[in-house]
Amino acid sequence: MKILVTGTAGFIGSHLAIKLLERGDEVVGLDNINDYYDQNVKYGRLQRGGIIDSLELGEDIPYGKLLTSKKNNNYKFIKLNLEDKEKVTKLFEDEKFDAVCNLAAQAGVRYSLTNPDSYIQSNIVGFLNLLEASRHNNVKNFSYASSSSVYGLNEELPFSTNHNVDHPISLYAASKKSNELMAHTYSHLYGISTTGLRFFTVYGPWGRPDMALFLFTKAALENRKIDVFNNGEMLRDFTYIDDIVEGVIRVIDNPAKSNETWDKKEASISSAPYKVYNIGNNNPVKLMDFIEAIENKLGKTIEKNMMPIQAGDVPATFADVNDLVQDLGYKPATPIQEGIDNFVDWYLEFFGYDKKGNKING
Template structure:
């Protein structure tokens, strides 16, 4: 297939593009390479796929121009804002995609408290442009990133896609719930098969520098204390990146069909629309997660215990029964294994091994 993957300078998008290329798909990657976090990590991901040959070349990537990878002729990349509607439409008209996987978004719960406009631009206007481009250029297979944060104040565990998600507690979560509603509308009106994936705390090599694993590892190596929120009484369904990518590929290959027998208590619809949780189905105590980092580094990390932050939820836990039943897939990478792989990457990328 010829697939547009947005967010390919990002964590999940870069991994997905590589896996799709390995199996022979033709990929166009898109990202605006913003400065929400360390751009060198983003440039490193682009270097990994042959879009640039050194980190120093990253700032010189031109806007709106397709660049072909030096290592894989089936991979092209374009620096573009999702909210640039005219450029998005031109890209769809030119490339004629078979499928789209939208992973580009303004991420982060806490950042949404201080920079709400960024979420409206990328996650609402940008997603609208994805939907409109699919509509006008006959793309009938759209998968996209949602988030476990949509469960908000829901306290019924494990989180099920059949649960009500009308009580978000951050603008980020509200924007992701909005994406699900917008996608359903386009599935119903225009027959676009849309699948939303509610990701649960994704971690692994090439991860985001604003996430806990990155922050904890960096602090430990620099001999600093780490802030442990909710006094360590947090449960997270940590999901390893390779498991996320496998789930995404299965979704891309199996777009949903309309369900004439749907009802309001299920996550299906009379439109070709589906929502899946993708998590490890095995919540881990935050303190056990930190212990796994300490085990790998061979050192104890000093901790500064803090109250729960605004926008955070104390526990996440994914019900993945639909994923198993529909796609015969269940994430299973153990946390210690995933952390070991991340730390090995971190030490290499930031030069500790030298």
């Protein structure tokens, strides 16, 4: 297939693009490479895919120009804002995609408290542009990143895709819930197969610098205290990146179908070709146990600053993945210590530490 993957300078998108290329798909990647977090990590992901030769060249990526990977002719990349409707439309007209996987978004729950406008532009306006471009260019296979944050004030665990998600507690979560509603509308009106993926706390190599694992590892290596919110009482269904990518690929290969015998109590399906899945490890981990796994790998104790829960955060996440297993024969299963070990190994190499955590060349 020829697949548009948005967010390919991002964490999940970069991993997905490489996996799709490895199996022979043609991939066009899209990202605006914004400065929400360390752009060197984003440039590193693009370098890994052969889009650029070195980190120093990253800032020279021209806007709106389709570049071909130096490693794989099946991989192209364009620096573009999703809200740039004219250029997004032209990209669809020129490239004629078989499928779209939208992983680009303004991420972050806490950032949405202080920068709400960026979520509306990228996550709502940009998402609409992709749906419209798909509609007018006969793209019937559309998958996209939603989030476990849509469960909001719901306290019934594990979270099921048939639970009510009408009470988000951050604008980020509201934008993701909006994506699901918009997708259903386009499935119903235009017959586009849309599948939303509610990701649960994704972690692993090349991860986001604003996420807990990255922040904790960085602080530990710099001998600084870490802020532990909700006094360490958080429960998170941490899900390893390879498990997430496998789930995404299975969704791309199995577009949503209409359900003519749909029971209207089932929120995750519809009479339209629409579906929503949880992708989580189905095994929530206490935040303190997560930190202990980092300490085990680094061989050191991390000093902790215990803090109250932050606005927009939920105390626990836990994914019910029964429909993922039933429909796609898949369940994430990477153990937390294995996943953290892999992340720390990557972090040490990327940021210039030896295996004992000592900075190389000062």
